[in-house]
Amino acid sequence: MMKKYFSPILISFFIILSCKEDDSPIYVPQPGATLDIPVGGPTEPNQVWVDLDQCTVNVNQRDSWDFGFYFDENFRVILNNSTGMAAGKLNSTNIDEVKESDIASLKSVVTVGNFQADNVQYVDDIMGNYLERTAIDEIRKKDEENHVYLVNMGYFVFNGNTNDLTVIGDHRGWKKIRILRNDFNSYKIQYADISDITHKEVIVKKNKGYHFSYVSLSGGMIKVQPPKKLWDMCFTVFINENKGHGTYTFADFITINTMSNTGAYQANISEVGSYEDFTKEKVDFTKFVYNDQRVIGSSWRTTYGGAKVYTDRFYVLKDSKGNLFKLKFINMTDKNGHRGYPKLEYKILTN
Structure with missing residues (x-):
């Protein structure tokens, strides 16, 4: 019998991207950004962890x-x-x-x-x-x-x-x-x-x-998931349930950090108005889902009639620090229609 000891000295298979201009240790929520999510193209080899308030992206290969x-x-x-x-x-x-x-x-x-x-x-x-x-x-x-x-x-x-x-x-x-x-x-x-x-x-x-x-x-x-409160969303291939048919592999899937009390809900434009006009005053705190990491899931995109994002909805997210964000998805493909190239826009909601 062979015994090994694995302590938290980590083998690094990840990269960190940031849309901040400096590495200041002072906590200042970022106002928002447009992010290209490096899922990696049609084979979707990467899991991508996004922290909205600090505008950072951590990436690891899925099978690592x-x-x-x-x-x-x-x-x-x-x-x-x-x-x-x-x-x-x-x-x-x-x-x-x-x-x-x-x-x-x-x-x-x-x-x-x-x-x-x-x-x-x-x-x-x-x-x-x-x-x-x-x-x-x-x-x-x-x-x-x-x-x-x-x-x-x-x-x-x-x-x-x-x-x-x-x-x-x-x-x-x-x-x-x-x-x-x-x-x-x-x-x-x-x-x-x-x-x-x-x-x-x-x-x-x-x-x-x-x-x-x-x-x-x-x-x-x-090293896979970032520290407990330093991520909000993960883009990943995901094993979900197809009701009545058991488990099924979903590409282009998003989970949220419910273990750190991150919540989210879908806002339909027909009910709340446009993404651009949505303000903090319009947030419905009764709609946040905190007990299901799939609240965004695959609902942001469709593959019927071609792979594309839904334009009739956006999402509201409350992170573990209490910050509120609105976010919408711009695309899920590259210019040639190949999947695995999601892009999103988000803004922090302030008074």
Whole structure:
């Protein structure tokens, strides 16, 4: 058995872009901007984290990480939704005894997009309420209560040249994993290929400045999500639910930072007037959604009759610091109609 220790010394697979003119540490909300979101084109290889009040953009490659480990007193672990990961609980608590014959029949079940209505149980809560439900149960204090899981590792980012939307690459394979509490401030991951009769172990320390500590089984600690209150929205490929048909892969998707109490709602021009004329006085505080990270989701764009943004709506967002913004989407394609090039405009709402 091989053991590794992953502390919050991060391997950097990200870039940071800013539309500010200086790096002043003094907190001053920015008035707004027009942002080209570097999703990366038709393969949509990137997750892009946007902080509106500081006008910053953080970027990481979607398949650079596997698991996220919650920072607080709860011991919760999330899967990389953007690569289509899924996990199914096994009866065993001994990772070394699990073999291919034990899980062969589950491989067609623990997967995304198989048109089975109940397969949402194998992905984390799609609303983003991760402290209530994750595909992997909350990690228990007693080791003997933590089971082995069959993990579908999802898909790599597509590696090739294409002008067509292609967000799924080669399959990343299967793992068996078991996660334990190492101590109050860290987790222990046991993991192996299905046919292995011994396993490897990794210790992951919590990072209290972030919602999650992110880990790649092959690459160690990975910087993904910015600090807890330094992002509002994430542009990503997303596994959503197609009601009655189970999980489904959505491109051009947006989640919001509900874990830091960010809220948003859709404002229809037919009801509130134009984006340009919308002021702070027109904000309807009863409409903010704080318990569903998909409140913007895919509702900003359509693919019927060609990929384009809706022009009959915009969005109102309240960030974790209480700032109010209006934002609208300008396009989702480049000049040649290729997807993966979203652009938005936003302004802070002041008195």
